[in-house]
Amino acid sequence: MRSSRFRTGTATRHFGQSNKEASSWSKLSRAIADLELSGTAPTVICRPRQRQLLAGLTVIDTTHERSPGVARRRVYVETYGCQMNLADTELLLGLFRQERYDPVAEPEQADVILLNTCAIREHAEERVVGRLGDLFRHKARRPDLQLGIVGCMAQHVRDRLLARLPFVDFVVGPDAYRRLPQVLNEHRPDPYIDVQLDRTETYADLVPDREAGVRAWVTIMRGCDKFCTFCIVPYVRGRERSVPMAHVLAQVEQLARAGFREVVYLGQTVNAYHDGEVDFATLLRRTNEIPDLLRIRFTSPHPADFTEATLEALATCEKICPYVHLPVQSGSDRILERMARGYTVEAYLHLVERLRSVRPDVALSTDVIVGFPGEEEADFEATLQLMREVRFDQAFMFQYSPRSGTKAARWPETVSPEEKQRRLQAVIDLQEAIAFERNQAWVGRVVEVLVEGPARKRDGAWCGKTPQFKTCVFAADEGPQVGTLVPVRVRSANSHTLFGEPEFTASDGAATVGGNGR
Template identity: 40%
Template sequence: MKFHIITFGCQMNVHDSQWLARALEARGWEEAAEDEATVYILNTCSVRDKPEQKVYSELGRIARHAKRDSRMFAAVGGCVAQQVGPEFFNRFPFVRLVFGTDGIANTPNALERLAEGAEDRVKLLDFMDIYPERDAAVDESTTLPETRQAFVNIMQGCDNFCAYCIVPYTRGRQKSRHPDAVVEECRALAANGVRELTLLGQNVNSFGMDSGGVDVSFAELLRRVAAIEGIDRLRFTTSHPKDIADEVIEAFGELDNLCPSLHLPMQAGSDAVLKAMRRKYDMERYLDIVDRLRQARPDICLTTDLIVGFPGETEQDFERTLEMVERVGFESSFSFKYSDRPGTASVNMEPKVDPTEAQSRLERLQELQNAITKQSLKKLVGLPAEVLVEGRSRKQEGDGVSWRGRDAAGRVVNFTSRRESLTGRIVPVRIVEAKKHSLTGERTGEPW
């Protein structure tokens, strides 16, 4: 059976799709180009309105394939599936499986039953009380990405209930994975040649704080994974400022392979807006975390998420956000206009910010961020960096081959080398130019 996966949204969805592809291939299925597939799998996101609308558009396009091939069917999973549920069956008759975020562990078996004609339609939408452990789908024969990078889920769901966020309703309450299972998967990936691991969770800092019986903190888990032989780089995302422990901050100065980068969502720089958002920290707490992170690791690269136009946000509130962005000096940020998501507390909050004003604020914020990013990257010119190569650059020019990779802090670095095979290697370079969102380097030593 040939399948094609279309993924929307966050890194957790990317990881889920990669796991699902490996699990199906282990059962003899074949991943194929879109026009060759019989089974289409959409892994969806509902954090904002636009990705949700893309799902409906994509299903409308897939419907044309269904008319040409009666064997073809589709499965819809992820957050939109958890929200919309069986309504997909009514709206799109060729959708035969709907699986939620806790249902992915049973999705390969459900797809096999559907492909064999054993069932007509299946829904996997129940939330579990504990982390739904999956088949490993990684062994000595598994082919992993040539980049030698991998994601590992350490938890599922969230207990924070921020006013604007749909995640607790689409991914359920927080469930930490057993630490031994996490470490075992990380060891298997390292044994297969993975050099860079990213630990994933809606709020990794609260790992072990739920009622699942896990008596290991995130800081302890981080140290266990960092000690695995072969792991040259270790990252994690996403962090909630209210839960980051002193031991995690200290780890940045103590673990050589813990990358000097942290995505720490601030969301707003105004205490009044943060309180309305139910973020459970204020800017004094946030800035203290930032200062201690920089004491532990002076070269740490901080990035963030920001929402403008949250209900009740005044011009003064927004200007406070601009001040805090400049004070912290985020190297980059993901910024968005607030949009109502059905089922969240903020839907009923007033007053709403005029959309034109919200757009203006977003543009002002992004203009400031672009200036800070430019200055941050410019400071790196002349400095050495080690680049884990992810593949050839999109733009090839001049002699040799142009390669694209990331330094330890996650910045994109392009450089030229005559070697024909560098993907997955770490190459020493010197930064010679700063672009708008990337760096250019020149090779200074042998790859390893």
């Protein structure tokens, strides 16, 4: 996803080892040293190895004080990590817009630069550290520029950030966004840190600043109570708390009136949502009643929290799409227990059976981790067997990456980097073959595509998503209207994309149809 107002940087499926992080820090240290020697670094910045801030960073720019007739300040946000972080960036932009800041597309244009960061895997942190070296050069040329780190990485490595990066003006965790504009306007002489977790903060009253589009991501809960042994999320995002249903429904109604046709409910364990006596299934049923909304999705549910009521909603609510992302992580009961996942392989397979029973057209995706501490060849083979049995439409596959502060990080790693890579490649190869076969089954069939816009890599082609969240690219002489449903006959497919052409009838004035996207 690329926005004209903020950039994103996302982690890939293949993650390196810890020496890469050290390399990123080393490169950043050299960049700072080079600027100091050239005389272009701000005099208040000292080398990362000197653990003191001689005078802090007194950032006072009187030309930006918000008085009548004075130019508004400009903010640039760069986002790393998951869709939850992208939703948080929209929340931050809404907060800054409320405080009379204007978002800009490039860091060179900004008075304030924010990196909204991810800590879920080491690779995401490496990318941020490397990017800080580039942004430091902007700071060196413009000492009045305010540079800050927000989000999960800020929460996870806050002390090291300020010790190694004294030019950073503020480090703010996911529960402290409200205070950011005030902090920036106070012109504090020293770097500011606020990573206090808040068990009540949901930002329910704040209005995210979204660009016009077809799909809106709506955060309905924050935090996680599961404490899987490999996962840092409960430590950086806190405990579970849900946005009141009235706020959620009001936001979705406004989005539908604004032209959004699909909403995706977000939460670390989205199906654990509860607002008093209101559960996730109730929220889904109420959302299904909203006029002008065509499709409802949600991510990511936890297998242990998938209730019969939610299955019933999936079966009976016509706007809920037949697509479920259901993270399994491993196909071995022994590893699932070590991960503290809260379910067995048998229970997971039973849930898959129930999902396909209530929605025979459902598409399933998953997450898989290989190389977890203690994973033996038999455990890995069990994961491959589960993948063959379930036949996921899509999978996100990772090497295990220890996160400091988690229980699993205290355990010795028993799988070598080379073996991790071998296992990762094996699951990727298997999933590619399965995905190709599943997509081939759509060839010759007609699918309803919610049009998102022109295809990026094919001139004259358009793209969108099917109800099963499959990308579909189709040619059309006259561009269809974004946000409409187009019937497309699939002519070919690969592992990731369906390709086709619109279906016309003699009475069709356009290649669009009404309907619910089911």
